[in-house]
Amino acid sequence: MKLNARQIDTAKPKEKAYKLADGGGLYLLVKPNGGKYWRLKYRVAGKEKLLALGVYPEVTLADARAKREDAKRGIAGGIDPMEAKREEKIARETQLNNTFKDIALEWHSSKLKKWSAGYASDILEAFNKDVFPYIGKKPIAEIKPLELLNVLRRIEGRGATEKAKKVRQRCGEVFRYAIVTGRAEYNPAPDLTSAMQGHESNHYPFLTAKELPDFFKALSSYSGSALVVMAARLLIITGLRTGELRGALWDEIDFNKAIWEIPASRMKMRRPHIVPLSEQALSLIGKIREITGNYPLMFPGRNDPRKTMSEASINQVFKRIGYAGRVTGHGFRHTMSTILHEQGYNTAWIETQLAHVDKNSIRGTYNHAQYLDGRREMLQWYADYMDSLEHDGNVVHMVFEKHA
Numbered sequence: 001m002k003l004n005a006r007q008i009d010t011a012k013p014k015e016k017a018y019k020l021a022d023g024g025g026l027y028l029l030v031k032p033n034g035g036k037y038w039r040l041k042y043r044v045a046g047k048e049k050l051l052a053l054g055v056y057p058e059v060t061l062a063d064a065r066a067k068r069e070d071a072k073r074g075i076a077g078g079i080d081p082m083e084a085k086r087e088e089k090i091a092r093e094t095q096l097n098n099t100f101k102d103i104a105l106e107w108h109s110s111k112l113k114k115w116s117a118g119y120a121s122d123i124l125e126a127f128n129k130d131v132f133p134y135i136g137k138k139p140i141a142e143i144k145p146l147e148l149l150n151v152l153r154r155i156e157g158r159g160a161t162e163k164a165k166k167v168r169q170r171c172g173e174v175f176r177y178a179i180v181t182g183r184a185e186y187n188p189a190p191d192l193t194s195a196m197q198g199h200e201s202n203h204y205p206f207l208t209a210k211e212l213p214d215f216f217k218a219l220s221s222y223s224g225s226a227l228v229v230m231a232a233r234l235l236i237i238t239g240l241r242t243g244e245l246r247g248a249l250w251d252e253i254d255f256n257k258a259i260w261e262i263p264a265s266r267m268k269m270r271r272p273h274i275v276p277l278s279e280q281a282l283s284l285i286g287k288i289r290e291i292t293g294n295y296p297l298m299f300p301g302r303n304d305p306r307k308t309m310s311e312a313s314i315n316q317v318f319k320r321i322g323y324a325g326r327v328t329g330h331g332f333r334h335t336m337s338t339i340l341h342e343q344g345y346n347t348a349w350i351e352t353q354l355a356h357v358d359k360n361s362i363r364g365t366y367n368h369a370q371y372l373d374g375r376r377e378m379l380q381w382y383a384d385y386m387d388s389l390e391h392d393g394n395v396v397h398m399v400f401e402k403h404a
Contacts, residue, residue, distance in 0.1 A: 025068065038054050051071065098141070104131070104136075104171075239333050239336045242314055245329075281379075336354070346378075
């Protein structure tokens with residue numbers, strides 16, 4: 001005889017637990033403490049098993065019957081409902097443990113051998129500041145596109161559009177890693193490109209020669225950190241990437257030879273890089289040494305001198321002098337490349353100075369040494385030109401023959 005709701009509600013506890021059968025192996029177990037528990041007795045491969053279906057009244061009579069029918073269909077298809085429940089529980093626990101932060105840190109660790117220490121630090125800093133506080137604790141497989149978009153829009157909201165683009169790309173790599181390791185099925189990051197500010201731009205914002213006099217005027221009037229301003233000026237006349245500059249170590253500088261030797265471990269392209277230093281660069285580095293010469297790092301962090309200056313420091317200066325969205329530290333590499341090409345300098349010198357990858361690594365190594373004198377001449381001209389733009393405001397294009 002089948003159960004009804006009244007029978008279940010009026011069932012009183014007894015000294016010992018007892019059962020109220022509903023048929024098809026389903027019954028309600030009434031315990032001495034008054035608790036009422038649904039159980040399903042079934043057989044698989046000739047072996048009797050017992051499956052817990054929940055507690056009444058949270059699981060109603062109709063719910064329990066539906067679960068019984070689901071289990072019977074599974075058994076008919078060769079599925080043991082108890083094993084299926086156990087596997088589902090394990091899968092759910094695994095999913096809860098595979099949070100975005102867990103996967104991101106695992107992905108980050110897997111890349112450390114390929115990255116420079118500075119680049120790895122920048123990525124982790126961005127995640128810790130802008131991503132983990134919002135979606136770090138959420139299972140990566142449950143993160144929806146809008147949730148990730150909100151993370152990126154917070155970054156854009158403070159004017160850091162290029163930073164938002166980088167974070168989107170890095171989050172996309174984390175999702176791809178989760179997919180190939182079986183812990184996610186969908187990567188929402190690529191679909192967000194069109195919803196972000198500045199998505200139509202294919203390069204970092206940069207300034208032209210005509211815009212530089214006003215920029216330098218604004219920069220010279222900035223009353224904030226002198227160290228960050230000097231870092232920005234050094235960045236402008238060396239053509240380095242911001243991460244390569246911020247991670248500078250004092251033992252990389254040879255004042256006698258006027259060169260800066262950056263090891264492969266610190267370069268984005270994982271190749272050693274020699275930077276010939278102009279008179280202006282040497283002067284700046286000398287002033288910087290008066291401030292940070294007692295530390296291993298040329299640009300130590302404000303709160304922890306063992307870490308580099310933060311990734312946002314230089315761009316924050318540009319923002320505060322009114323150039324938010326108009327230029328970034330990386331954009332000055334484009335400015336340098338444009339001006340030097342317009343002046344007729346050898347493209348190979350320029351590309352070598354910007355540490356762009358040469359597809360022929362042997363030729364690249366040879367060129368690195370061969371072009372040093374040419375690059376020294378080129379960078380001295382460029383530093384002089386920057387000086388003339390700052391102090392005279394004259395944008396003079398002196399096109400003349402350059403040595404190959």
